[in-house]
Amino acid sequence: MDGSLTTPPTTTLDPPVLEVEDLRTVFLTDAGVVRAVDGVSFRVGAGETLGIVGESGSGKSVTALSLLRLLDEQARIVGGTIRFKGQDVLAMRPAELRAWRGDQAAMVFQDPMTGLNPVLRILRQVTEHIVSHGRMPPAEARQRGVGLLRRMGVAAPERAAASYPHQFSGGMRQRVMLAIGVANDPALLIADEPTTALDVTIQAQILDLLRGLNEEFGTAIVLVSHDLGVIASVCRRVVVMYAGEAVEEAATAEVLADPRHPYAWALVNAVPRLDAPIGARLTSIEGMPPDPLHLPQGCRFEPRCPFKIARCATEHPPMLEVAPGRRARCWVTADGRSLPRPAVPATPAAPAARDAAPPLLEARDLVKHFVLPRRSLFAPAEKVHAVNGVDIALGRGESLGVVGESGCGKSTLARLLTRLHEPTAGSVLFEGRDITHASPAALRPLRPRLQMVFQDPYASLNPRMTVGEILVEPILAHGRAASRQAARERVGELLTTVGLKPGFASRYPHEFSGGQRQRVSIARALALDPAAVVADEPVSALDVNVQAQVLNLMQDLQQRLGLSYLFIAHDLAVVRAFCDRVAVMYLGRIVEEGPAAEIFAAPLHPYTVALTSAIPEPGRQRVVLGGEPPSTLRLPEGCAFRARCPVARAACAEPPPLREVAPGRRAACHFPGDFAPHPTPVRSASLADHQRR
Amino acid sequence: MARYIGKRLLLAALMAVLASCVIFLIANLVPGDPVLAQLGDVAASDPAIVARWRAKWGLDLPLWERYGIFLTGLLHGDLGISIATHRPVLDDIRQYAPATIELATIAFLLSLVIGIPLGIAAAVRRDGWIDSAARALSLLGVSAPTFWLAFMMLAIFYGGLGWAPGPGRIDPIAFPPEGPTGLFLIDSIWSGDWEGFQDSLAHLVLPSIVLAAATIGLITRTTRAAMLDSLQQDYVRVSRAKGLHEWAIILRHALPNALVPVVTLGGLAYANLLAGAVMTETVFAWPGLGRYTFTSAAALDFPAIVGITLVVSITFLLVNLAVDLSYALLDPRVRR
Structure with missing residues (x-):
């Protein structure tokens, strides 16, 4: 039978905590039956951890909900078995199910x-x-x-x-x-994207807790995530899901080093890594997952697979044992071969040497406070100190990354630099002109040269306008085309530039996937030939493969059009892959700034050290930072990071200035470079070891 | 929490003062002269009589002075003398208000007791027979005209089946129960008049059902919508994952969250029941405020109109205060 397998007989006497065989869950929709989970099998023993990874729509969350039978009404489990310590979960009556849930099996949700x-x-x-x-x-x-x-x-x-x-x-x-x-000390804990809504340092704390539960109490854990790094830092084994199916199941380290299913291969290589060469292109695959209502007859990944052979289009592959303890659903690797590593990217063009030319976009001692509405007539007005004195300069042809956790003021900074907000104090210069308090009319001629791309590709495109209308609007508004006809031709060019078909102009935003919409957003920003593009988290709402596509596109456009990017992100690996220079923000200030390669190789500010080490990536020594950032309503005295800093001393009561501590590198710390944590042994096998083989 | 209550109380007091001002001004600035309505054509054509009559009621004084007199009286619990009945307005209101308060309160309780459980059941068994029945009942209650419903009820349950007593608050030959409140249910308990209690309760059944019909419909629909929304929240799924009993999930987790909009509606509905019982009171010969309001308005009896309006607006304010306090009880995020 498709998707099932004969598991090797276990030597232990006890049945595994969780045993799932050929699980099938469908959604009954008006359009038909959607096979959301279509043949997933795995087992988790006591004290084991299993990850389920896949992109949105792959069926991983539905799998998690199916395990506790917590599905909504329109979803039905139509096949397979779920056994908990030998007990058939699908046969439980409502009262038995209630007694079991929350007692022996528990779940932690995403939000x-x-x-x-x-x-x-x-x-x-x-x-x-x-x-x-x-x-x-x-x-x-x-x-x-x-x-x-x-x-x-x-x-x-x-x-x-x-x-x-x-x-x-x-x-x-x-x-x-x-x-x-x-x-209730459950034997089984299912965690569905438990850290996705959290910042990276907080995520590290939560992942530590999960690991602790597993090690101290022997809780069997099933961790569902879209982030391979998160899975790798907690789980020994992983199931990779694609289009409702498990496509690979193996030890996490093995999948990371030597994926045997082409989709797992794409997933592993699309993730920007902190140890990849600077400026390397990310590997991405084209296309989209199949329509769940019309699944292909052969392998579901065949239309996008770079390795496909003739058999793939006609015959649906079962899960096959490709190596001891490893299973994959692929005809190509069925004989036990590995997939080739992605072609080594050509050494990227050296970043343009920054000359003494004046910066394109510059902020000087920029401050933005938002006054909150008074709680009562007599209460003092409270202020959110969003940005508290930022000096930053974006050179021509440069890409500058601004990173920090939520609430650090990075998005406000983006809006100040593009003058969507008016600064409270300080100044903003664009092409040498002071635009700090420029009127909308005065800004208008500058707007085309300074564009913005927003985070949410769903909210930033008007759903009632076709893509063509969205793109024509700025062109006509700024008189960039002689006629409507010329404007339409320009739209065609723009769509081609961002890798979409010119014919897409007549479609509405909802007809596009998230990645395609973000391409449209980029096309809109490019419509007026900007010099600088400020991109606020442009890829954080996208799946890793789509993220890789969009990042590669932005990099190509930079080289072809000579753009400058100010790139706001919370994901450090993305920033490292994309940016020449990086500024790290904490509580409305820049705490460290310098060339991306150097900052990630040897961070100077303790916060940068913690931030870079908190990224869940196998083989990294990790520093888990305690506490949370202080409130922006009342700024702490002295160094803002003092309360969480592992090397804070008496001198830190004085606020440290942002000063040059090495050529091209600035840090706001009295003791830069003092915090270098001792290497701790890492539990999960290092990826580097696997690559050396 | 104490701060929140204090703030609400202060606000309510402020609103009451503002309301008295607005009510007084509107009543005194609207065109329409009580002289004609009270004196009749012949007397009104004699300027001397009119002037004497105006002086008697203080209508010859400037507006601000009249407002001053009104406010001073108000502070002493004096709403003035009714032009039509020549009795203190407060006495009139004291006589008629209990009947309305009793009717409206019973109707209100009926709406909650029927509407909320029906709404919950409709949400929990969505698209089941109980949902359809609740929907039909709500539609009927909201859309049936009050006078029609009142006559139908009387015709069927009093005239036809004889299950319910006829119009009025009690049996015409019985004595009203003695008591301090004027609310017959409470007074009869207070004086130990068991028969009076049964009689009053029986007389309340039909008019309160008629009065509550629309409110039951609204509360059912609102509860259903709020419960459906609440049941889809993540914390309900978390409760299921905890293995809680379905009823614990519905009553302890979903319901308190769903009650906020219901309380809002309930507050408005109660105030409306108090002020809007005219039709029901007329059909059921109910000696309440609704009928008193109607006669006062027809007679352009300004002191009475101002008095009634003031009582109604203060009731509104009190009900709103109760609603605000229930928000704080229901939702800790409000308590600030």
Whole structure:
């Protein structure tokens, strides 16, 4: 049977904690039956960790929900078996299912902001199922609840227990969600994208907790994520999903080093890595996942596969054992061969030497405070200190990355530089002209040369306009075309430039995928031949492969059109792959700035050290930074990072200036380079080892 | 929490003062002269009589002075003398208000007791028979004209089947229960008049159902919509993953979140029931504020109109205060 396999007989006496065979889940839609999960099999033993990775729509979250039978009404499990310690989960009656869920098997969901009930106290939410499952009487459960919160690293657990969810940050809420998940010491914990909504340093803290649960209590963990790095830092084994199917299952390190399914291969190579050569192109594959209503007859990846052979189009491959303990759904690697490594990218053109030419876009001591509405007539007006004195300069033909966690002021900086916001203090210069307080009329002639690309390709395109209308609008508004006909021709050119067909002009945004929409956004920014493009998280809403496509496109355009980019992102690896220079922001200030290669090789500011080491990537020594960034309502005295800094000293009560500490490198720290953590042994096998073989 | 309550109370007091001002001004600035309505054509043609009559009611004083007198009276609990009945307006209101308050409150409780559970059931069994039945009932309640519904109820349950008593608050030959409140249900309990209690309750059944019909429909639909929204939230899925019983999920997790819009609507509905019972009171010969309002308005009895309007707006304010306080009870995010 398709997708099933005979698992090697286990030598242990106990059945595995979770055993899934040939799971099939469908969605009943008006258009027909969508096979969301179509033949997924795996097993997880006590103390084991399994990752499920795939892009959006691959069926990984539906798989996770199916395991606890938490699917919505229109979804049905139509085939396969799920066994928990030998018990058939699909045969459980509602009462049995209730008794099992939350007691022996628990789940942690993606969005901690909506997963907690806003009207109930935290403690109640952590303990109600301890009581309802008859584990403890209420008083005892409350004690355990506080203990669980402490164990999960919730600050001041007694006070937190009596609080309501809205009083907590996202990271703290996810700790509460974990406390809820493990309240009854479940044998199985399913975590569906538990860190996707969190910042990288907070993500590192949560992943540490998950690892701790697995190691201390032997909790079997199934971790679902789109991020291979997250999976690799927690899970020993991984299932790669594509179009509803498991396409590869193996040890995580093996998949990373030597993927045997072409989709896994594409996934691994599309991720920008911190150890790749600077400026290397990312490997991306073209096309999109198949329409789940009309799946191809042969291999589902065949239309996009760079390695396909004749058999792939006609015969659907089953999961085959391609090496001891490794299975893949591929005819090409069925005989045990490896897939070739991606062609070594040509050494990128050396970044244009920065000459003494004046910068294209410059900020001097830029400040932006947002005044909040008064809470009452007599309360003092509170201010959000979004940007607190930023000096930054973007040279011609350069790409400058601005990174930082949410709330660090990077998006506000982008809006100040493009004068969508007016600065509170400081100045903005574009092409040598002061535009700090320029009127809209004065800005108008400059606008074409300074364009912006926004994060959300769904919200930034008007759904009621065709792509052609969206692109024609700026061209006509700025009189860049002699006639409508000429404007339409220009639209065709633009679409070709960003890798879309000119015929797409008559379509509406909803007819495009996320990546295609972001191409349209880029085309709109390019429509007026800009000198500088400020891109605010342009790829963070995209799947890794699409992200690679868009980044490659932006890089090509830079070389062809001589663009300058100011690139705002929270993903350090993306910034490293894309930018010549990087500025790291913390609490509205730049704490470190310099050439990308050098910053990532030898960070100087302790925050940069923590940030770069928090990236979940196998084989990295990690520093998990405690705490969370302070509130922007009241800035701390002295160095803003002091409270979280591992090397803070008395001198840090003085705010450190951003000064040049090495040629071309600036840092705002009294003790730059002092924080170099001792290497810690890394549990997961290093990728470098595999590549050396 | 205390701060929140204090803030709401202060705001309510401020609004009450503002309302008194606006009500007084509107009543005194609208065109329409009570002289003609009260004195009749012959007397109104004699300037001396008109002048004396105006002086008697203080209508010859400048507006600001009249407002001053009105406010001073108000502070002493004096709403003035009714031009039509020649009794203190407060006494009139005291006589008629309890009947309306009793009717509106029972109708309101009925709307909640029927509307909320029906809305919950309709949401939980979405597209099932109970959802369809609730939808039909809501539509009927909202769209049936009050007078028609009132006559139909009377014709069927009083005239036809004889299950319910006829119009009025109690049996015409019985004595009203003695008590301090004027609310017959409470007064009869207070005086230990068991028969009076049964009689009053029986008389309340038909008019309160008629009055509540539209409100039941609105509350059912609002509860259903809010519950459907609430049941789709992530925390409900988390509760399922905890293995909680379905009813615990519905009542403890989904319902408190769904109640906020219902409370908003409920507050408005209660105030509307109080102020809008005219039709029902007329058909059921209910000696309430609605009928008093109607006669006062017809007679251009300004002191009475101002008094009633003031009472109604203060009721609105109190109900709004109650709504605001329930928000704080229901949703901790509001308590600031």
